[in-house]
Amino acid sequence: MSSTPAAREETAPRTVRHPNWTIAATMLASSLAFIDGSVTNVALSAIGKDMRGGAAELPWVINAYLLPLSALLLIGGAAGDHYGRRRMLTFGTLLFAAASIGCALAPDLNVLLAARGIQGIGAAMLMPNSLGILGSSFEGEARGRAVGTWAAAGAIASAVGPPLGGWLVDTVGWRAIFYLNIPVAAAAIAIAWRYVDESGGGRDRLDWRGALLATAALGALTWALTLWSSHHAATRGSWIGLGTGIVLAVAFVLTERKLGERAMMPLSLFGSRPFVGLTVLTFLLYGALGGFIVLLPYLLIVGGGYTPVQAGFSLLPFSIVIGMASRLTGRLTEKVGPRWPLSIGPIVTGLGFALMVRADPQASYWTGIFPGMAVIALGMAGAVAPLTTAVLSSVDGRHTGTASGFNSAVARTGGLIATALAGAVLAEKGASLIQAFHVSAIVTAVLAVAAGLAAFATLEARKA
Structure with missing residues (x-):
């Protein structure tokens, strides 16, 4: 989205004193949300058994986190633009760590859900401001590389989370997975406080x-x-x-x-067809992905007899491919524009979802699960970093936190809807569970392809 030359000059990013440390702080902070999401999915079955939660209660373990996260992301980004992005990043990370301890010590399901809600509040502060810091600190190809590195770190965190979390569930218990957040949060706060320059902090009233x-x-x-x-x-x-x-x-x-x-959210942003297209793409693509990430580990554990650690390793190819390719696709987007990566990536992802119609948790993983998983990962690798870069580039420096918060809210809302629909699948058992998963695979495939078509129809053919 264009802005006046005066506005661009006024909000031009400053020279970053510690670029590598800045990227490291934002990666560590945002990785908390990635680790927590992936680990919780693997532990869902164990939490249900220990807390005596049924099909009606289990989705709340995820939704109790997604609800405040979706509701507060917009204000979290706007507050960073107003009060300072580093300040909000640090406070959100601290709150997330405290809530993680509450999750680990929860005596019953109600306390666990309350602590998960506080985690969501913390994530709503740290997520948009981690991207807001990158958007205000870098520009051009440097921004593409920074966002690509950030996305790759998130993918690596998601890759490490399920196997490590599954191992902890098997050997120590599900409560141990929440302690994983503490050292990561401590490192993020220390680095942000020492090396990250403050940005935002406008004098206008919030x-x-x-x-x-x-x-x-x-x-x-x-x-x-x-x-x-x-x-x-x-x-x-x-x-x-x-x-x-x-x-x-x-x-x-x-x-x-x-x-x-x-x-807080200037409606002029929606006068841009590309911004609207990015919003539609985000909702459809992350809605499809959110449902898949919740359902697959549950299918393998309940329907295939996988242990939590085995289910965690089953997701490893997805995160490895995204982690290896995100930095490259981030740089590529700055050269060729976002239209083709954001059109082709979701369509390839949809093809991967369609392959999951063949998924059988009781058959070989390499023939039933892995082919679809690999194609999904390849498609998402082409979309994650370009989408983030395109959103940050669509607004001027004053609104990077707001734009990031809005886009993240759209993504989480899509995931929340998918989790709600997933509740119907979680209620099934045996052959009915497998059949319901196959139906969900078709639905997610349609959503992903529609996301790619939305990008092709709304984004410009080449970078302006």
């Missing part, structure tokens, strides 16, 4: 009215969806939450329209 309306709207909508997923039916409470969320969302749009460029 749009509190818009922030509260956005948070309340997203919270009501995600609550309604979570309530629906736990009951597998639309209840009176879910309808009330949905109606309230829609009313609050309309109020938010009207408020932001009135404030113009002083708004």
Whole structure:
């Protein structure tokens, strides 16, 4: 998205004193969310047995984290733009670490869900501001390399998380997986405090009215969806939450329209067809991926008799491919533009999902699971870093945290919907579980291909 020359000059990124340490701090902080997500999926079955949680309760272990994360990402990014991105990154990381200890010590499911919710609040602060720091610290090809490195680190963290978490579940217990976050958080805070330059911190007043309306709207909508997923039916409470969320969302749009460029989320951003296209792509692609990442480990453990560590290793090819290719695709996007990587990558991902129709947890992993997994990983490797780079490049330096927060909120909302739909699959057993997984594979394939087509239709043919 274009801006005036004066605005670009005013918000041009400064020379970074410690570029490598800056990237390291953002990688470590954001890796907390990646590690936590991947590890929790592997431990879901063990948590259900220990806490006596059934098919109606298990999705809440994930949704209790996704609900505040989705609802607060936008205000987390805007707060970083206003109060300082390093400050918000550090506080969010500290809160996430404290909540992780609460998860590990939880005596029952209710306390665990409450601690997971606090984790979501911390992640809503650290995620958009980690990308906001990169967006305000680097530009051009340097930004592409930085974002590619950040994405690769996230993939590596996701790769290490499931096998290590599965081993801990098998040998120590599921509570140990949350202690993995403590040393990572400590390192992120120390490096950010010592080496990362502060950015953001605008003197304009924060749009509190818009922030509260956005948070309340997203919270009501995600609550309604979570309530629906736990009951597998639309209840009176879910309808009330949905109606309230829609009313609050309309109020938010009207408020932001009135404030113009002083708004937390300036509506002028949506006047750009590429920005809208990136939003649609993010929702569809990450919705499909979120459902797959939740369902596959559960299918292998419950339907195939895999141990948690074996299920963790089954996801390893996915993260390895993304980790190896993300830095390269990030640099490539700065040279050729985002249209082709973001069109081809999701379509290839969709083909991989389609291959999962052949998945049989009781047959050979190498013939039933691995081919689809490899194709999905190849497609996502072509989309993760280009998508992040394109979003950061679509706005000026003042709004990198806001844009990152909004895009992350869209991604998490897509994942939340997928988790709600996954609850119906988690309720199945035996042959019905396998059949339900195959249906979900077809749905995710359609969503991923649609994401690629949306990118092709809305993004420019070449970089401006």
